[in-house]
Amino acid sequence: MRTVLAEDGTLLREGLAALLDRFGFPVVAAVGDAEALVAAVAEHAPGLVVTDIRMPPGFTDEGLRALVRLRRDHPDLPVVALSQYVAPSYASTLLDLGAGVGYLLKDRVGDVREFVAVLHRVAAGETVLDPEVVRTLLKRNPLAGLSGREREVLGLIAQGYSNAGIAESLVVSEGAVNKHVGNIFTKLGLAPGEDRNRRVLAALTYLRG
Structure with a gap:
C-alpha cells in the first residue's frame, strides 16, 4: 500500500521509511513538515498516511491539523498519527475523523509486529488507539x-x-x-x-x- 510519511526527525524518518518499505507499505514520499505532507498527498494519492503530530514550524499539533485537512478532502484516507505524548485532545480529534484512524505512541513503533498489525488494521478501516492512551484516559x-x-x-x-x-x-x-x-x-x-x-x-x- 503506497504510503506518505511525515516526520521532522531525519533519522527516525529514514528508519520508519525503511521499516514501512520492508513490510509492504512502500513510501512514495517522506517529508519533514505538515505543509509538505499535504502537498505529498495531493501529488501521490497514497493509500495510507503516517505522520508525527508535533511538526515544524511550531512543534505543537501541526501534523494533527494536517490530518484534519486531509480527511476533509479525502474522507476515506487511512491515517496513523504518532506522538510521544498521551493527549485526550489528540484522541478526541482523531476519533472525530471517523473510521480508518490510528493514534500510537512512538514507543509502540519499537514492537515491529504490533506496529505493522496496527497499520493493516487502520488500512482496513478500523480505528486503533494505543493501549497506553486508553489506560491513561480510563484513569481520568x-x-x-x-x-x-x-x-x-x-x-x-x-x-x-x-x-x-x-x-x-x-x-x-x-x-x-x-x-x-x-x-x-x-x-x-x-x-x-x-x-x-x-x-x-x-x-x-x-x-x-
Missing part, C-alpha cells in the same frame, strides 16, 4: 454508570478491537462480549443503528468522560 474519565467489566470492554472498543478480539483478550465467550457491548450502548444512550457508528460514539463518550 471513569464512567460511573458502567460496571468494571463494561469499562474494560469499552476500553478495548476504544482501541479498535472487534467483539471477537475483545473475547480473545479477556478470555470470555463472544456471546458474553456481545451482551456487555449491548449493555454499554444502552447505558450510554446510543440508540440502535449502524454498529460501527455506535462503536465510534461509544469510544468518544468514553474518552470525553
Whole structure:
C-alpha cells in the first residue's frame, strides 16, 4: 500500500521509511513538515498516511491539523498519527475523523509486529488507539454508570478491537462480549443503528468522560 510519511526527525524518518518499505507499505514520499505532507498527498494519492503530530514550524499539533485537512478532502484516507505524548485532545480529534484512524505512541513503533498489525488494521478501516492512551484516559474519565467489566470492554472498543478480539483478550465467550457491548450502548444512550457508528460514539463518550 503506497504510503506518505511525515516526520521532522531525519533519522527516525529514514528508519520508519525503511521499516514501512520492508513490510509492504512502500513510501512514495517522506517529508519533514505538515505543509509538505499535504502537498505529498495531493501529488501521490497514497493509500495510507503516517505522520508525527508535533511538526515544524511550531512543534505543537501541526501534523494533527494536517490530518484534519486531509480527511476533509479525502474522507476515506487511512491515517496513523504518532506522538510521544498521551493527549485526550489528540484522541478526541482523531476519533472525530471517523473510521480508518490510528493514534500510537512512538514507543509502540519499537514492537515491529504490533506496529505493522496496527497499520493493516487502520488500512482496513478500523480505528486503533494505543493501549497506553486508553489506560491513561480510563484513569481520568471513569464512567460511573458502567460496571468494571463494561469499562474494560469499552476500553478495548476504544482501541479498535472487534467483539471477537475483545473475547480473545479477556478470555470470555463472544456471546458474553456481545451482551456487555449491548449493555454499554444502552447505558450510554446510543440508540440502535449502524454498529460501527455506535462503536465510534461509544469510544468518544468514553474518552470525553
